[in-house]
Amino acid sequence: MGSxxxxxxxxxxxxxxxxRDHEGKDYTxxxxxxxxxxxxxxxxxxxxxxxxxxxxxxxxxxxxxGGAGFPAGVKWxxxxxxxxxxxxxxxxxxxxxxxxKDRYFLxxxxxxxxxxxxxxxxxxxxxxxxxxxxxxxxxxxxVCERAIAELYQAGWLGKNIQGSGFDLDVYVHPxxxxxxxxxxxxxxxxxxxxxxxxxxxxxxxxxxxxxxxPTIVNNVETMACVPVIVNDGADAFNAxxxxxxxxxxxxxxxxxxxxxxxxxxxxxxxxxxxIYELAGGILDDRELxxxxxxxSSCPFLTKDEIDVALDFDALKTxxxxxxxxxxxxxxxxxxxxxxxxxVAHFYKHESCGQCTPCRQGTGWLYAxxxxxxxxxxxxxxxxxxxSACNQIDGNTICAHGEAAxxxxxxxxxxxxxxxxxxxRARMTASM
Amino acid sequence: MxxxxxxxxxxxxxxxxxxxxxxxxxxxxxxDRKQAALIPALYVAQDEFGWLKPExxxxxxxxxxxxxxxxxSTAMFYTMLKKQPLGRWHVQVCTNVSCYLRGCDGxxxxxxxxxxxxxxxxxxxxxxxxxxxxxxxxxxxxPALQIGKKDHFNVSTDQMxxxxxxxxxxxxxxxxxxxxxxxxxxxSGHTAPTAGPHG
Ligand SMILES: Cc1cc2nc3c(=O)[nH]c(=O)nc-3n(C[C@H](O)[C@H](O)[C@H](O)COP(=O)(O)O)c2cc1C
Ligand code: SF4
Numbered sequence: 004m005g006s007x008x009x010x011x012x013x014x015x016x017x018x019x020x021x022x023r024d025h026e027g028k029d030y031t032x033x034x035x036x037x038x039x040x041x042x043x044x045x046x047x048x049x050x051x052x053x054x055x056x057x058x059x060x061x062x063x064x065x066x067x068x069g070g071a072g073f074p075a076g077v078k079w080x081x082x083x084x085x086x087x088x089x090x091x092x093x094x095x096x097x098x099x100x101x102x103x104k105d106r107y108f109l110x111x112x113x114x115x116x117x118x119x120x121x122x123x124x125x126x127x128x129x130x131x132x133x134x135x136x137x138x139x140x141x142x143x144x145x146v147c148e149r150a151i152a153e154l155y156q157a158g159w160l161g162k163n164i165q166g167s168g169f170d171l172d173v174y175v176h177p178x179x180x181x182x183x184x185x186x187x188x189x190x191x192x193x194x195x196x197x198x199x200x201x202x203x204x205x206x207x208x209x210x211x212x213x214x215x216x217p218t219i220v221n222n223v224e225t226m227a228c229v230p231v232i233v234n235d236g237a238d239a240f241n242a243x244x245x246x247x248x249x250x251x252x253x254x255x256x257x258x259x260x261x262x263x264x265x266x267x268x269x270x271x272x273x274x275x276x277x278i279y280e281l282a283g284g285i286l287d288d289r290e291l292x293x294x295x296x297x298x299s300s301c302p303f304l305t306k307d308e309i310d311v312a313l314d315f316d317a318l319k320t321x322x323x324x325x326x327x328x329x330x331x332x333x334x335x336x337x338x339x340x341x342x343x344x345x346v347a348h349f350y351k352h353e354s355c356g357q358c359t360p361c362r363q364g365t366g367w368l369y370a371x372x373x374x375x376x377x378x379x380x381x382x383x384x385x386x387x388x389x390s391a392c393n394q395i396d397g398n399t400i401c402a403h404g405e406a407a408x409x410x411x412x413x414x415x416x417x418x419x420x421x422x423x424x425x426x427r428a429r430m431t432a433s434m
Numbered sequence: 435m436x437x438x439x440x441x442x443x444x445x446x447x448x449x450x451x452x453x454x455x456x457x458x459x460x461x462x463x464x465x466d467r468k469q470a471a472l473i474p475a476l477y478v479a480q481d482e483f484g485w486l487k488p489e490x491x492x493x494x495x496x497x498x499x500x501x502x503x504x505x506x507s508t509a510m511f512y513t514m515l516k517k518q519p520l521g522r523w524h525v526q527v528c529t530n531v532s533c534y535l536r537g538c539d540g541x542x543x544x545x546x547x548x549x550x551x552x553x554x555x556x557x558x559x560x561x562x563x564x565x566x567x568x569x570x571x572x573x574x575x576x577p578a579l580q581i582g583k584k585d586h587f588n589v590s591t592d593q594m595x596x597x598x599x600x601x602x603x604x605x606x607x608x609x610x611x612x613x614x615x616x617x618x619x620x621x622s623g624h625t626a627p628t629a630g631p632h633g
Binding site: 097098099100101102103105106137138139140141142172174176177178179180181182193194195196197199214255256257258259263264265295299329333337341342345346349352353355 | 462464467469470471472473474476477500504507508510511512513514515529530531532534535536568569570571572573574575576580583584585
């Protein structure tokens, strides 16, 4: 579809199971999806039965692709068996800076996600699913609405799907420009028509979720993986990844690289390979300075930390996160005060304001960053950043607090010389 | 639940088409959860009336049978729900990290020059609102921006200048009256559409 998202000729290092841009077909059309074997997983699943499919997803080590990497099969098992109606809610709020992967499915290959939604709903016994698409994704909303309409028409949604006796309704629900609505409980509030104020957990959505009912929240890419697992089996899915991290992963590389774009690799591929091979290395052949490994909520990495494997556990081991696999690369000419300022501004702007440490703390972080950039920094401001982050961390209702504190603390701790030289340059300039 | 506050003009009403769209939205949610249709219904209202002036929010409250306070608090929370009129073209330039690394500040400079306004402002002819926005999920295609509902990726400063000049020329060609009119907005110069940089 002439998508700008993926690189149309796969790199030799890629393993493409999900990305199909290079096929040059319009997969927003159901006929084309069916022609490539689409909805084959449904037929297979019905033969296997619900429990077997659930077991397979669990064994496949499908880690949630929304950022936290929680195993999807395990999460599905948290639903109480008490007869209340259940919902599936799909997180398509994609707002984490550095992340542009769900957009691919929503705009170019919606049926891959929708087949996953059908399978998941059937396994967990949900008869209604809401796909929460961020409001700025006008095209995605349009594509998904049409795809869903086509599925109703073809008997893949609605009552008695393909004669199975299973009923499912799927609806798009648009967001309206609030990053915090990507946090799962804020998203549920937003679907209910309320401000996106995250809920205190517990209770978790699996028990009290949308409209007070048991709800599973999963990410778009998580859904897209489900048909792959059903089709090829847990063993094959595990073989595509690293231990406890099944499957391939879409990685978006942006910033100072020669070939920014969306790539698909086996979990466990190294960060170095993603930067220097997939993305072609650093722009203008400069030196690497730092990397955000999975969206701006992750602690930044230095150039000495890029031999890490790309999976949820390996990045955790070195004190960061794989998050959304939105890799942002910065070269040695980058003004780290400017980066800090933009990161801080984002979390301040997107704080919902419920908790004092987050609401006030992100304001502080931004104010400190601003004065660093204005040449007005006070001695000890870098330490003050760290101390403010420490006071936010762990003291808030939702993980937005950590999402702000962790990356900023890492900038302050790992890139102090760069911050100092940028601050000095501003001070001399303003003298 | 409450009476319209507009006293003089005829009471606002939705078109038949908008009413049908809202009925379709309500059918997506449990019958006792009408508020769930609020955000999409507010988009319908924006399509119909341009922005969410108080009478419009009251109309939506009545149409969905939800308390006006609920409409107000939801409308206030979300940046894309417009509490003020915006220019005909809303130019939203991403200024987050990936776009910064790929030169979004240069695009913003071009926009300032071409439009004569800064982020958060609307041109006095009511044609353009400029906003600095957060990540548009287009980082691999940075720098990125949206004009109205359309995405623009990998935008160079030259392309930016051309796009804005084309829109201005288009406005002059198709709506000379509007382009020449002093100001259709209640504004003596620039209007700040919202407090936040999202605009
Ligand atoms: C501040 C914040 C923003 C988030 N934004 C998103 C998002 O845009 N998309 C997403 O899928 N998950 C996002 N998450 C994670 C969700 O809360 C949740 O973990 C995820 O949707 C679960 O799906 P998964 O298990 O399939 O990953 C966010 C979390 C936080 C704390
Ligand atoms: S941590 Fe921040 S975003 Fe999350 S609930 Fe508290 S104030 Fe809101």
